[in-house]
Amino acid sequence: MLVKDAQVREVTIFSHNGNKIKTEDREINIIARFEEPLVVVLGSVLDDEECETLIQLSKDLLQRSKIGSTKEVSDIRTSSGAFLTDVKSNILARVEKRVSAIMGIPIEHGEGLHILNYKPGQEYKEHLDYFTPTSKVAKNNRISTLVLYLNDVEEGGTTFFPKLNLTVCPQKGIAVYFEYFYNDPILNELTLHAGAPVVKGEKWIATQWMRRQKVI
Ligand SMILES: O=C(O)CCC(=O)C(=O)O
Numbered sequence: 001m002l003v004k005d006a007q008v009r010e011v012t013i014f015s016h017n018g019n020k021i022k023t024e025d026r027e028i029n030i031i032a033r034f035e036e037p038l039v040v041v042l043g044s045v046l047d048d049e050e051c052e053t054l055i056q057l058s059k060d061l062l063q064r065s066k067i068g069s070t071k072e073v074s075d076i077r078t079s080s081g082a083f084l085t086d087v088k089s090n091i092l093a094r095v096e097k098r099v100s101a102i103m104g105i106p107i108e109h110g111e112g113l114h115i116l117n118y119k120p121g122q123e124y125k126e127h128l129d130y131f132t133p134t135s136k137v138a139k140n141n142r143i144s145t146l147v148l149y150l151n152d153v154e155e156g157g158t159t160f161f162p163k164l165n166l167t168v169c170p171q172k173g174i175a176v177y178f179e180y181f182y183n184d185p186i187l188n189e190l191t192l193h194a195g196a197p198v199v200k201g202e203k204w205i206a207t208q209w210m211r212r213q214k215v216i
């Protein structure tokens with residue numbers, strides 16, 4: 001009997017089933033999943049000390065980049081951010097290892113954890129995390145994202161997926177995972193997402209974007 005294509009679910013990168021992911025040093029909870037495109041909400045990914053260390057490491061870095069002239073200005077993303085690329089820290093190394101285990105991709109495929117800080121009114125408008133297929137960087141395009149929430153936001157600052165009608169509320173230590181490496185481009189486009197404006201308090205996140213191949 002013929003099976004209609006539409007009924008066959010595409011293979012995903014994320015391969016964890018059940019309610020928990022056991023990594024080398026932590027048990028992570030799978031809280032919710034939206035199946036196609038796959039969006040997974042994960043609980044207990046980072047402990048308080050790890051969240052606070054990532055914030056502190058980026059504060060040091062942001063401080064330094066302000067002295068240089070690399071402060072980016074964009075209407076799409078009004079927050080300020082920094083890549084923790086050349087930072088040496090045991091906690092950072094431990095977090096990267098865990099992130100790699102969750103995402104099922106070697107950390108060498110990552111661009112380095114990117115820390116973002118949003119103040120009230122700041123946001124990240126609707127966007128796709130992968131580059132347009134025609135761009136030069138798309139040769140080694142992004143395939144998946146993990147957004148780690150580093151603090152509790154008093155009001156606002158949710159991550160939402162407008163095409164899925166899905167909203168994730170930030171909580172310290174939790175994360176949202178999604179991937180966009182499907183054969184069907186429509187599925188990839190459904191991962192459109194945004195960081196809603198922070199209303200009260202501030203928001204800190206760490207984002208890991210994974211590429212198809214190693215980042216050199
Ligand atoms: O701030 C958010 O909730 C979303 C962040 C995001 O989309 C990204 O870092 O690519």
Ligand SMILES: [Fe+2]
Pocket residue numbers: 127128129193
């Ligand atoms: Fe994004």
